[in-house]
Amino acid sequence: MNLVEKDLKYIWHPCSQMKDYEELKPIIIDHGKGVYLYDTEGKEYIDIVSSWWCNLLGHCNQTITESIKRQLDKLEHVIFANFSHEPVIALCEQLMEIIPKGLTKFNFSDNGSAAVECALKMSFQYQYQTGQQKKTRFMCLTEGYHGETIGALSVGSVDLYAKIYKPMLMDAIHVEAPDCYRCPYGKCRDACNVECFEHAEKAFAEHADETCAMIVEPLLQGSAGMRIYPALYLKKLRVLCDEYQVLLIADEIATGFGRTGKMFAFDHAGVSPDIMCVSKGLTGGYLPMAITITTDEIYEAFYADYNEGKAFMHSHTYSGNPLGCSAALGVQKILREDNILEKAAVTAEYLHNKLNQALIDHPHMGEIRHIGLVNAMELIIDKKTKEEYDSKLRMGYQIYKIALQKGLILRPLGNVLYFNPPLIINEEEIDKAVAICAQSIKEVIG
C-alpha cells in the first residue's frame, strides 16, 4: 500500500465528505518552506490559505524552529497549576506591549475553540459572582464562527457547521450581522453610519438583562466567506455593552497578529474588548496554543478565599505548554525585529491591485473585498442582482480542484475564493498565485 492508500484506510479527515477523496485523493505533504508546500513527488503548492489561517510567517521559519529546538532540550511540559516557567512569563510580558489596553490577565489553553469556551464560562461566572445572576445567555452575530465545540457552536451561526447539532446547543441570541456587499440599507462599507447596528440596539433592549456577554469576530467574519464590516460597528458595540453591563468578547483567533493590517482587528476601532481570544497566528501555526486574555476587573471577581468557591475551576492539560510558548516567542521576535506589519502593508496593496486587475471585470466576480492581506472573491451569477450560485454546484470547490493541479491551495468557503497568505509573501509569489487563480476561474466558469 502506498501512503495515499494507507491514509484513506485509517484517516477521517476534518471538515470533509470522505467520499470526495475517491476523486481528489489526499495530498501527502513532505516539507514546506516559506509560502510553499511540497508533496512527496516534489510538486510545489502555494499555501495561499496559510494552512487554515494559522501559518503567519511561512513554513519552516528558522527563527521559530530554533526557538522551539532550544526549549525542547530544556523542558517539554509541566503541570501549570502552581508551576510556571520562563517562556510563558516572557510571552505574557511581550504580548502586554501589543494587545489592546486594559487586557492584563492570560488564561492558556490549546486551541481556538477551547479559548472561546473559556471566555464564555469566564463571562458567565463573572456576572454570577458580581450579583448579575439573571445574566445567563450569550449574544453573537449571525454568520459568526467561533469553533466547533458545543459552546462555541452555540454562538456560531454558520449552518454548515451548526445546523444538525441545534438540539444539543445553548439558546444564544443571534443578532443580524452587517452584510456590506448586499447592504439592505443601500449603503457602502466604510461610508455608512452602520445603520444595521439597529439590530444590536434592539437585541440589547430586549435581552441585555439576561445576557452575560456578546462575542464577535471583529471586522472579519472568516468562515462566513470573509465578510468584512466597518470598525464603527465595534466602537458602537463597545458603548452599548458598557451601557447594559454586557461583556464584550473579541474572537481574534483568525484576525490577531497582523492579519487585518493592524496587530489586532480591535485596534482599527480604537477600543478594547473585555475578553480577547487568540490562537492560530499566535504560534505561527507551529504548535497548538490559545489564550483567553482579560482585564483586572474580571480577574478580581474570582479572587477570594478558597472556601468562598469563586475560583475559575477551568483547566486544560496542555495549558501554558512551554513548547507552544517558545514558538510564540519566535513569532514575537520576528514581528518585532523584521518590521513585518509595515512590509505586509505594502504587499497587501500590491496583492489587492493585482487581484483587481486580473478579476474585477470578470462577469461572475461579485466583489473583491479586502482587509490586510485577506482578499475574498465572491462568485455570483449576475453582477446586478448579486444572485448566488446554487451551493450544490460547488463552484468554489470546482475551481479549487483546478487550482490544485496548477499548484495553488485555494480552498474555498462555498462560493467565496480567498487569499489569506502568510504575511511574508512577496510580489513574485503573489503574481504566480493570482495568475493561477484567474486561470482556474476561467477554466471553470469562463
Ligand SMILES: *Cc1c(COP(=O)(O)O)cnc(C)c1O
Ligand atoms: C479557527 C477559529 C476558531 C476555532 O479555532 P480551533 O483552533 O479550530 O478550535 C474560532 N474562532 C475563529 C474566528 C476561528 O477562525
